[in-house]
Amino acid sequence: MEFTMASPAFKKAFLASACALLITGPYAYSDQNIDQASAREQIMVVLDASGSMWGRVDGKAKIEILRDSYASLVERWDDEAVDAGLIVYGHRKKGDCNDIELVASPGPVDAASQTEFARKLNPKGKTPLGNSVRMAADVLKYTEQKATVLLLSDGAETCGVDPCALGRELEAAGVNFTAHVIGFDIRDANTQAQLRCLATETGGLYLSAANADELDNALSKASAEQELTAPSGYEIRAVIDDTTQTSGPTQWTITGPDFSLSESTDIGRIQPSLLDGANTRPGRLQVHASARSGDYVGTADFDWPLTENTEILLRAAAANAAISVQGPVYSASTMIVELNIAPRPDDVFALVPRGAGFSHHVRSLNGDIVKGTFEMRTAPHPGEYDLIYLYDPYGISREDARIPVTVLPSEIDLSAPSAVSRGQTFDVRWKGPALADHTIVIGPASDPDAYDAIAWPSSGNPISLAAPDQPGTYEIRYREDYDTLFVLPIEVK
Structure with a gap:
């Protein structure tokens, strides 16, 4: 993937990203609108300055690209008097999950000082993106007022926070909390899924920045989704199985009195504004929702208009998966795994200590899984393990199969x-x-x-x-x- 983030096209797109996602009304101060200004939305930007930001894209370090783009962003905000704050992580210490700095609280942006700060960023450490987003939410007083966070990261959480669980927690506790996430030069599917889940669970958007053109397309879609998901009355929310997780991208079929609607949403929510626009008459609606490649479906009836936020439960279809491993398995080597069904895009195999869950995996594989046989790395050390086959480990972590595997010592x-x-x-x-x-x-x-x-x-x-x-x-x-x-x-x- 080519990514020229420092190009004028990217700068324009990145500026449009922040503004389209985060700014919902005029922000100019005047003597006549002080009350309006005091009530405007508060925004926190969370920037990744972990050690991986020294990686290169098209021959240029990612941190240098980010410095240029952020400088352009705050210059724009300086002119528009946006109330924005900044948190940066991973830039002061190696291996320290507490290396999170509140650089600026929400308020009028001092472009000169923030640009100078960005110029001096020296990536060193880990990626505590979860606790950084949590700090941003706390600074915004998200339990008392509407709060929006924009996270830019080039990698996965490395400090033990589950982004999905964090998103659900902040969504449940917040008045109207939203996290939008931009994935910067991320090629690993697991990492993308982890970051996307944080956005999805809060009703936010995940934008993958692989190049300027793709980002422009994503921003057009983001603007449309933001308009669609603007607060308007009560919503219908699709929830996965017996969890509290929204379903992510969802296909909807809604029928009612002299009415039928088919719709796709990037997040598991149908806003009343969508039904209002379809001239739905009062009466009984039947709602059918399908999510996660059709593996989760549900149907429910509701009275329209809604009188409260409403949920539809999506249950899993049986996977009927069976897995096996061929021959003896040796440490620090590879093994041959067999799967009896066609894998789905988010399927993952993981080798975990006996009885443990996915979060303790010592090996994982996705993307190279096929129906039939394929090769997978074994554990570096001998012992008793389980091989588990999961659907969407960064979301629902549903185990479709588990078998014991004894890893024998390799002759080294x-x-x-x-x-x-x-x-x-x-x-x-x-x-x-x-x-x-x-x-x-x-x-x-x-x-x-x-x-x-x-x-x-x-x-x-x-x-x-x-x-x-x-x-x-x-x-x-x-x-x-x-x-x-x-x-x-x-x-x-």
Whole structure:
């Protein structure tokens, strides 16, 4: 995917995004409209400045692209006197889930100071987007008044907050809370689903910014949806099974006295304004809703006009899924999985500790699942696990199948001289699965995460390593990603 966010087209689209999503009326102050200004909507922007923002798009760091776009945004807001605030996370400390900073509370925007702040952002840390959105909601006093948050993130939550659950919590407790989410250069389907769920559960919109043209199209749709979902009387809300979750994208068929309507919505809500526009006469309505690729359906009758917010329960159709694993399964390797049904777009396989749920998964797979057999990574360490087959893990987390899997230890071994000279190149022989991301490194025994030289077993046997320049006690480690699977001590003299 190409993404030229710093281009004039993107800047224009990003500005239109914030304004179309967040600004619902005139914001100019005058002596005659102080009362109107004091009651206007409050807006909080939440920006991702985590370490992943040093990733590059079209040769340019994402944080540099974001700096330019945010500078243009606040310049526009400075002219329009928008009451906006700013929260940034991940920009001050490595590995700290509490690195969330309230930069500006909602009020007239000081474009110069906020632009200068953005120019100095230096991504370092994790992605506590959930707690950042929670802080934004609290600053906006969302339990007392209407509150809107715009989150821009390039990755998934990494600090243990479930964005779906957070969205449901804020939606339930807020007077009229909405979170709109822009996913910046996100290619992982699970991450997109996680961010989309936060928006959906609050009645907000998820916009995927892959390039300027796609963003322009998304913004046109967002403007139409915002008009559709403007508060107007009571709504019909589609709820998944026995949860409190809205259904997300939903197909509706509504029939009544001399009336029939078919409609699709990106969120699981039908506003009375839609039915008003269809000239519905008072009487009994039958509403049928279908969501999540038709896996959840429900039908209910309601009296029109509504006298309260109304829910229709969508129940799951039986999946009749069966899964199996072929042959012995070994750690830090791959296994062959068999599925008897055609997978749906949001299906996920996950390997979890015995009896655990999806949130504890050590391996997950989606996108490469097919009916029949396919390959999946195993756990890095031996033990007793379960393989679970889920539908929409970042939403309902419905398990359609679960089987026990015993992961046996792979034969992993290293052999090398017990001592080498400083700077000496030496050979290391190895045994192991030698997957593409497996590495062999040499590093100080005192720091298990540090290393001085690296090689890939998939490149051949033996591999060569260069000894560090400083004498001391070191380790040769066979690793999968950051997980050490075997250690061989070595002295550097």
